Amino acid sequence: MEDEKIIDLFFKRSENAITELSQKYGQLCMTVSVNILGNTEDAEECVNDSYLGIWNAIPPHKPDNLTAFLCRIVRNLSLKRCSHNSAEKRKSNYGVCIDELDECLPSENTVESELELNELSGTLDNFISQLDKTNRFLFVRRYWFMDSYESLSKATGIKEQAIRTRLSRIRSNLKKFLAEQGVF
Amino acid sequence: MNGKDIMKAMSNIDDKYISEFADTSNFRKKTKFYLMPRFYGSIAALFVIGISIIFIVTPKNNSPADIIQQENKTTVSEISQNDSSSATDKNNSVKPFNPTYQNETKNANNIADTAENFNNGYDLEENIFSIKVYAAETPSELNLNETVQIKGDFNPIMSSSRGLGIEFEITPPSNGLTLQADSGNFLTWDKDSGAVTNYSSEYFITEKSNIFWTTKSPENAVIKILSKNSVISVINISYDEDTNTFSAQRT
Numbered sequence: 001m002e003d004e005k006i007i008d009l010f011f012k013r014s015e016n017a018i019t020e021l022s023q024k025y026g027q028l029c030m031t032v033s034v035n036i037l038g039n040t041e042d043a044e045e046c047v048n049d050s051y052l053g054i055w056n057a058i059p060p061h062k063p064d065n066l067t068a069f070l071c072r073i074v075r076n077l078s079l080k081r082c083s084h085n086s087a088e089k090r091k092s093n094y095g096v097c098i099d100e101l102d103e104c105l106p107s108e109n110t111v112e113s114e115l116e117l118n119e120l121s122g123t124l125d126n127f128i129s130q131l132d133k134t135n136r137f138l139f140v141r142r143y144w145f146m147d148s149y150e151s152l153s154k155a156t157g158i159k160e161q162a163i164r165t166r167l168s169r170i171r172s173n174l175k176k177f178l179a180e181q182g183v184f
Numbered sequence: 185m186n187g188k189d190i191m192k193a194m195s196n197i198d199d200k201y202i203s204e205f206a207d208t209s210n211f212r213k214k215t216k217f218y219l220m221p222r223f224y225g226s227i228a229a230l231f232v233i234g235i236s237i238i239f240i241v242t243p244k245n246n247s248p249a250d251i252i253q254q255e256n257k258t259t260v261s262e263i264s265q266n267d268s269s270s271a272t273d274k275n276n277s278v279k280p281f282n283p284t285y286q287n288e289t290k291n292a293n294n295i296a297d298t299a300e301n302f303n304n305g306y307d308l309e310e311n312i313f314s315i316k317v318y319a320a321e322t323p324s325e326l327n328l329n330e331t332v333q334i335k336g337d338f339n340p341i342m343s344s345s346r347g348l349g350i351e352f353e354i355t356p357p358s359n360g361l362t363l364q365a366d367s368g369n370f371l372t373w374d375k376d377s378g379a380v381t382n383y384s385s386e387y388f389i390t391e392k393s394n395i396f397w398t399t400k401s402p403e404n405a406v407i408k409i410l411s412k413n414s415v416i417s418v419i420n421i422s423y424d425e426d427t428n429t430f431s432a433q434r435t
Contacts, residue, residue, distance in 0.1 A: 028206055067206050068199035075195060120189065121196035128201055140205050143194050155208040 003066040010058040018051050025067065029074045035146040036078035037085070046081050050074045075144070120183060127177050131170065138163060139170050315352050315419070315434065326350070326419065331433040350407070350419065350432065355392040362410040363387045368399030 001020045009017035029050060033043035050073045063069035128136055134156065141147045141155070153160040205211065315326040326332055354361060363370060363386065370387040372395060373380050387395055397407055399421075407419040419434045 065199040065203050068202040071202050071206060072195065072199075079195075117189070117193055118196065120193035124190070124193055125198050125201075128197065136201070137205050137211055140197075140201050141208065143191070144197065144202060145205070151208075155211060 007058060007062060007066060010055070011062075018055065021051065021054070021070070025070055028067075029070065032071055032074045032145055033078040035148070036075065036082050039085075042081055042085070043078070046077045047074060049077050053077065071145075123178065123181050123183055126181075127174055130177075134158075135166060135170055138166055142167060315350065315354075326432055326434050328417075328434055331431050333429055333431050350397040350421075352389075352393070352395045352397070354389055354395075354409075356389045357411060359412060360388055360390040362408075362413075363389065363395060363397070364408045364410060365397055365405060366407075367401075367403060367405045368397055371396045371398060 001024065006017055006020050006024070009020060026047070029047045030040075030043055033046045034040060037043050037046065050070065053073050054070060057069075057073075061069075128139060131139060137156065138152060141152055147155070149160045149163055152158075152163050156163070158166075352363065365385040367385065369385050370383045371380055372383070372393075389395065399405055404423055405421040407421070408415050409417040409419075417434060419432055421430055421432050423430050
């Protein structure tokens with residue numbers, strides 16, 4: 001089913017919207033989530049949470065790009081879950097105390113830091129747009145979808161070592177690019 | 185700023201990059217076919233198939249070398265019937281006299297099948313395959329009312345028996361043909377074994393045969409071809425002492 005029709009179903013509050021969304025993007029969502037979490041059970045929870053999130057978001061939102069909209073929700077939820085899991089693993093008294101004291105401090109997400117983050121995102125967009133298609137694919141799939149080198153190799157037909165080399169060069173170029181842009 | 189910040193910033197990159205690469209199945213870099221090993225494998229396979237087809241289609245005996253070899257074999261056969269003593273002269277090669285031998289043999293056989301009622305009306309011209317006179321190194325066909333000069337000196341190429349050689353290739357009528365010579369004698373030559381069998385001055389033919397006439401002394405001779413005691417053709421052989429040559433004429 002086309003994205004527009006799925007969005008229409010959401011607007012009609014039809015439960016088929018979730019079914020159609022799951023059929024079309026279920027695999028993609030699981031890939032994104034598993035890449036981040038490395039755990040199928042957690043990934044399934046995150047994907048289901050994403051469906052709930054998108055159910056709540058549409059309407060009022062009417063995304064122009066449903067794929068990106070959904071993937072972004074899955075990614076954010078997965079990162080949040082990953083962060084939570086990491087905190088769970090270091091549950092020493094010290095860690096618990098820091099978490100408790102965090103509540104006393106204002107959030108890190110100040111307006112200034114949000115602006116810096118948006119500015120950095122714009123800079124990354126510019127950088128990505130300058131890459132050729134293969135390098136763009138590798139960069140986005142590695143650092144947004146968080147694909148492994150092995151899956152990148154399968155997807156592109158390029159040897160794993162060659163992919164590592166390419167990404168290393170791309171990172172060097174990014175460092176140079178960020179310096180030129182005065183990001184740091 | 186650290187990697188974590190960049191990772192956070194990556195979350196907000198343009199949607200187009202996310203949707204562009206969400207499906208990886210369409211991206212796979214296609215290796216150009218001419219760079220693939222199987223391309224060269226295909227080329228090699230086609231080459232082998234092509235060569236095989238050429239070998240299969242081309243007849244083995246049609247190469248120039250084979251044709252020359254075949255010609256030499258024929259020549260050696262003919263030479264062998266004339267002489268078995270000189271290998272050096274054989275290489276001078278007597279060319280096959282009548283290259284349409286096989287076809288004409290078939291015609292002769294057909295005529296023989298329908299010649300049951302022939303007797304005196306037997307048409308020799310239609311049933312003679314050829315009469316060859318071994319004149320020097322090249323056999324000449326002795327046609328009706330033609331005179332062929334024959335060297336008088338014995339030449340090993342001319343005959344396996346010392347003297348002159350005249351070869352009759354005749355398909356006789358059902359009642360047979362008689363060859364009658366007033367001098368010299370007839371002989372047959374087995375091409376396979378090379379054996380020569382001498383006969384008298386009279387020879388009776390009942391089937392298609394190759395018969396040779398030879399003479400050892402330089403003298404005039406008359407060879408008659410008879411059907412039911414009727415002469416249907418005569419070969420006159422004349423000897424010229426001055427030039428030491430023979431001439432043969434068929435009438």
